[in-house]
Amino acid sequence: xxxxxxxxxxLLKEEFWKDAQKEYQKxxxxxxxxxxxxxxxxxxxxxxxxxxxxxxxxxxxxxxxxVYLLEINSKLYSSEDFxxxxxxxxxxxxxxxxxxxxxxxxxxxxxxxxxxxxxxxKITLPHNLARIxxxxxxxxxxxxxxxxxxxx
Amino acid sequence: xxxxxxxxxxLLKEEFWKDAQKEYQKxxxxxxxxxxxxxxxxxxxxxxxxxxxxxxxxxxxxxxxxVYLLEINSKLYSSEDFxxxxxxxxxxxxxxxxxxxxxxxxxxxxxxxxxxxxxxxKITLPHNLARIxxxxxxxxxxxxxxxxxxxx
Numbered sequence: 001x002x003x004x005x006x007x008x009x010x011l012l013k014e015e016f017w018k019d020a021q022k023e024y025q026k027x028x029x030x031x032x033x034x035x036x037x038x039x040x041x042x043x044x045x046x047x048x049x050x051x052x053x054x055x056x057x058x059x060x061x062x063x064x065x066x067v068y069l070l071e072i073n074s075k076l077y078s079s080e081d082f083x084x085x086x087x088x089x090x091x092x093x094x095x096x097x098x099x100x101x102x103x104x105x106x107x108x109x110x111x112x113x114x115x116x117x118x119x120x121x122k123i124t125l126p127h128n129l130a131r132i133x134x135x136x137x138x139x140x141x142x143x144x145x146x147x148x149x150x151x152x
Numbered sequence: 153x154x155x156x157x158x159x160x161x162x163l164l165k166e167e168f169w170k171d172a173q174k175e176y177q178k179x180x181x182x183x184x185x186x187x188x189x190x191x192x193x194x195x196x197x198x199x200x201x202x203x204x205x206x207x208x209x210x211x212x213x214x215x216x217x218x219v220y221l222l223e224i225n226s227k228l229y230s231s232e233d234f235x236x237x238x239x240x241x242x243x244x245x246x247x248x249x250x251x252x253x254x255x256x257x258x259x260x261x262x263x264x265x266x267x268x269x270x271x272x273x274k275i276t277l278p279h280n281l282a283r284i285x286x287x288x289x290x291x292x293x294x295x296x297x298x299x300x301x302x303x304x
Binding site: 014015016017019020023076077078079081082119120121122123124125126129132133136137140 | 166167168169171172175228229230231233234271272273274275276277278281284285288289292
């Protein structure tokens with residue numbers, strides 16, 4: 001069974017986001033070993049460059065297997081494209097890691113280090129909702145790959 | 153104060169989606185009069201064409217003011233584009249209606265009738281999550297237009 005790591009900067013505070021995450025964790029347990037590696041944002045620092053540099057250090061400790069950065073200004077994927085990509089990578093990798101930045105995005109260093117980038121759209125989402133969208137798309141990918149009927 | 157109608161096919165079942173919706177309703181109350189017109193999906197019919205035809209009738213009764221259809225295969229908007237569009241339309245309209253299809257999307261008739269379409273990305277989302285994303289983008293638009301700081 002493939003391992004999927006989501007490395008996400010920022011904590012989920014509201015119960016409804018936590019419950020939405022739980023629901024997708026439950027659904028995904030049939031398809032993969034899912035680890036959500038939630039990193040404390042570094043907004044205790046006041047300067048944006050410092051925040052991103054500190055978050056970069058935390059992210060870098062958690063990059064395992066084939067790594068993708070979720071990045072708005074990169075190649076746009078449809079749900080089907082995303083499913084095909086996961087399927088392809090799973091042939092030769094046992095771990096896939098998706099990195100989701102926090103409120104300030106990610107540092108230039110992270111953008112340069114992680115060559116493979118995925119964009120789900122041109123809209124900016126808050127980090128909590130972005131995490132739920134990513135979980136749903138991973139679940140949808142497995143549903144597409146299993147040939148199951150899964151509605152909008 | 154502008155009126156924004158969201159005409160959405162499909163009920164929110166899980167409490168976490170209802171609570172997420174409530175949170176954005178609360179936040180949006182500062183900026184607009186928001187009406188969420190939730191239509192019962194017609195999946196009691198077994199044939200897809202029939203479902204969409206019945207849902208079309210329900211949708212048609214609720215098209216007021218300037219109407220947009222959320223449609224994956226249409227013009228991609230960024231959050232900033234979307235804010236500019238809302239601002240422009242609000243100059244000459246007191247009501248904006250956004251239509252969100254259900255599990256089967258919308259009928260060809262609705263696609264032809266509603267000329268103005270918006271896509272937030274190439275990914276397919278379930279109707280419940282799509283509704284939360286739309287609410288968040290409307291909120292984000294008002295935050296952008298008010299010049300407020302609003303993070304990812």
